[in-house]
Amino acid sequence: MPIPGNLLGSTTEMVDPNTSGWAALANCAISLGSGGRNGPGTLRLTATAAGEMQARTAASYPVIGGTTYFAFADASSSTQPERIGIRWLSAGNAELGITWSLTTSAASSSWHRVSVAGPAPADAVQAQVLVSATAQAAGAVHYWDNLYLGLPIRYTGNLLGFNVESAEIDASGWEGETNATVSRVVPAVSWPVDFYLGGGHMAAATASVAGDMVMAAAERPVAEAGTEYLAYAYLAPPTSTADCWVELRWYDAADALIDTVRAYLDQPGTGLYRQIVSGTAPPGTVRAGMAAGIDSASAGQALFAEGVVMALTPEFQAGTVVPYADASFEQGVGSWEIVSGPGTIARSVWSSAAGDGTYYLVVTSATAAASVLRSGIWPLRTDGGGLSWRWQVWAQVASGAWDIARSVRWYDDEGTEVGVTTDTSGAAPTPGWWSLTNDAVAPAGATQAAIEYTLTATAASSTLWLDRVALWQALSLQTAEPLPDIGAIRLTLRELHVGQLISIWRVTPDGARVLVRGPSGLYDRVPIPADELIIEDYEAPLGTPVTYLVETYNAGTGALTERRHTDPVTLDPGDPNTCWLKDPANPQRNMRLVVQAGGGPDWTRPARAAEYVVRGRQNPVTVSDVRGGRVGDLQVWTRDDAEREALRLLLSSGAPLLWQTAPGFGVGQVYATVGDVTEARVSPYGREPWRGWTLPLTETDMPTATGVNGSAGRTWRDILTECATWQEVLDSYATWEDVLLDRRIGG
Known part of the structure; x- marks a missing residue:
């Protein structure tokens, strides 16, 4: 299963169907193992002698100096612990250094997570992933699978920085506040294979003497009085009876502590357990903090913390007034x-x-x-x-x-x-x-x-x-609202059952049903992420009444659990002399354009046939196939510099576009690729802003695998957490659209 955002190719990530993505670096031979987590294959390292064995990715991957990168893998060995590293390379392919993880605290034959993160050196342009283990003798075997290199994978909406959240870089995200020494540990934790938020490193607070022990997050993000916040952490208590807790804290403008709210873990054992705490920021709150600790700890007892999050409290039921x-x-x-x-x-x-x-x-x-x-x-x-x-x-x-x-x-x-x-x-x-x-x-x-x-x-x-x-x-379970200014219909679905599957169709008066597009592609038995979904359907036809059919299914059995219908809704096409040109994957680029005289192309439908003249025969032999889709030139105007730049951006991806017109022009809507574009001046006057565009269209099928690009839940708070200054934002993103989509330079 491909890991989102992975710079590694699928063969390198999954080690399937072969080991071509990997190369031996020191003291080992590599081969294809079996019994993998992410597909059947695994990377099998066999030591050629006692000592450290290393393997690396066969390819190098582009990185940006100063940007933090994250690497992880799942490992298995009954004889030796392991570590993972990121090897930084210069433009001349020279090694600039290696950022290593700590070594796992003990060997484990169960699949467990190892990971590391760190900023690329200023002059680094490429990176490789290294995997390493120290063998006691020749023939020792180590297995690797589910490997990742890329930008840090974050909890959505976390107000705390990545190093507080995960301790993957170092231990500086946490401070020993009371009777605590803070360090990092790497226990052998078996996270689910597709839980990419689970890392290898954990922050560890160790009690110096007997008594209460507290460690506090080094960051205090901005908070707003009257707003409800939720925080949680995965805690590993030292014993099943230790009084472990997490705490939310509120600070005023002078950085004085106003109030706290604490939640104690009632753990059934000594594994890793998530503990949640929530509260509403009191009057005067300017910043929030977070802490964890043990009451009446014994000397030497340690508390581990991982997956630490502080965020606005999510609603498991939209609109609920219950804290x-x-x-x-x-x-x-x-x-x-x-x-x-x-x-x-x-x-x-x-x-x-x-x-x-x-x-x-x-x-x-x-x-x-x-x-x-x-x-x-x-x-x-x-x-x-x-x-x-x-x-x-x-x-x-x-x-x-x-x-x-x-x-x-x-x-x-x-x-x-x-x-x-x-x-x-x-x-x-x-x-x-x-x-x-x-x-x-x-x-x-x-x-x-x-x-x-x-x-x-x-x-x-x-x-x-x-x-x-x-x-x-209690509001309507489903509503459909036209948004003519952006050329979309907003569909709101309420009181859905999270975890079930959902399919959504747009139904036209002739009874035709077309699946509606969502973030991961078409809504065709997609898992429901929240009890309320708001979907903007940019591919709804103009001037035609449509309804929406919604079906939900049991995720385990696939059985139909609910069917809903909306009332008919019509999207006003507006000025009939204009058309919409849309990018299904990037609706923020959609634009309305003035059509030149004629209202549309003179279409050609190319034949797919070949004639063969047979000697001694009057008529040729014809081999034919279905006739091709429509081909023609769409001519539109841009009226100022802003429209011209917007059209250039819309066309820049080269992906299929959707062309829509008002009813009555014999077009409706056409998915098409755009060939070589002509941008012509309409006057010899150099300052004339109008341009005449000729867009050669070739009709295509509706793209089905393309999702709507976006970053669910992304807000300015996320950007504030990720970037300390505006200069860092400018250095990390090429455009504001890239900021919205969290699409970093080199990412």
Whole structure:
């Protein structure tokens, strides 16, 4: 499976079908091994003598001096640990140096991740990947697979820098704040083969003496008061009983600590576990920080941290007003409390079976009786009176049996209750997690709300799990809105099931269905990444009513789970003397152009036939094939320098384009490649800005493998994190479009 952004070719990355992407460098012979992770093949190194053996990529790859690059691989050996390096080369192919990873702490025959990152030397122009292990004797074997070289692969939206996130460069991303010495370690961790965010290095804080131990991130990104943030880290505790935690911190303009929020890890063992913490920045917040530690650590105990992220809190349900701490129970029971009855509540132990994150709320009742569970009061972000609202909880009966009645209490600005909405009680479904939802219209004056559950244990010693609590304004499940200024229809799909598969078709009045394009290609059984999808369909026809058909499928069985239809929507073509010329892969380049007289080309449809004259026969023998697509010259105007430069950019990729006209011109829309372009002046006056363009079009099929280029979730915060100065932005990107797409020079 190709790794996104990999400079290495697929044969080098996967070591399939051969080892041609690799060359022995020292003390080893290479061969094709079996049992790989990324395809069947592996790179098999066999030591020719005792000592260090090394292999390198057969090719060198272009790099930019000063830019940080990242390399990783999965390795396996029962006899020796290993390391990985990036070898920097000059324009004359001379070695300038090698950036090595630390050596794995122990040998492991299980596939495990090794990685390294570092800035290329100023005069480096090429790089190679090196893999290395030190053999005790000739014949020792080492296996490698799933190899990558490229720019760092980051967690989307992380406000912390790459070295804090991963410790791949050095240990400077973390500081020993209390009773801690910070270093780096490389344990043999078996990340999933396609989890490219998992690296080899981890930040390690070791307690100098017995007592509380704290390490803090060296960076404090900009934060905004009133905004909810989420942070997490993969922690490796020293024991199953160590009190390990992660913490969010808030700082004012004077860099004074205002407040903190902490979440303790309830680990089931000593492996690697993700712990999440969330909170809303208090008034006066200017920056945020992050820390991790152990309470009452023993001298010499160490805490490892990897995959450290601080970001705006994502919504697992779009529009929910429930704070993440109250919705997912990652750091405790939040604002929830039992207001009546014998029930008790607690956060669960760490569990991979949680509905969201790794914890859930555990409700227990020793007797068969009713208990009332109520949340804190949450602002609705708007005057909710008269609006329809929907609330949800995931529930699982762990033992015994339960009846559940689900309610919302509505409050005004003063916190006075203005109404309550309650459904009828019903038995909690079982087995497994069930999503339970209700709808209601909020009463007049409602600006705040609290959720309440009346939980009746119908058997003694009953236990109920709750997770993924949400309350949001109920909007249409699907809407289609024309956007004539950009030549697109915006399709919004809500309340989708993350992890299922989705297909989306555009349907024209004649019943023809065409798949809609998304980031990875056409929406043809694509995994659903979020509960709300917003899709801008730039290939919708002009002036023709269309509907959208949406189907979702179970990811495991492929069975159809839901079918939706939108109402018809028509995209206004605007001035009939203009047309749209669009790049399906880069809609930011699309533009509207004035068509010269005639409205379009005089089409030619070339024949595909050959005639053979047979001696002694009156008529020739003809060998023919289907007639070719349309060929003709489209003539358009650009009216100023901006339009001229925009058209040049649109044509620069050489990829197939989409030409669209208003109905009535006999064209509709045509996918075409553009041949040699003529850009003609229309006047002998040198300052005349108009140009007449002749675009030779050859009709093609709609490109199906091309996705819409973009960087989901990319914001200015990401750029601020990646680049310390504007000069670094200018040095890293050639155009603003490259900034948007995170397409770096040499990347």
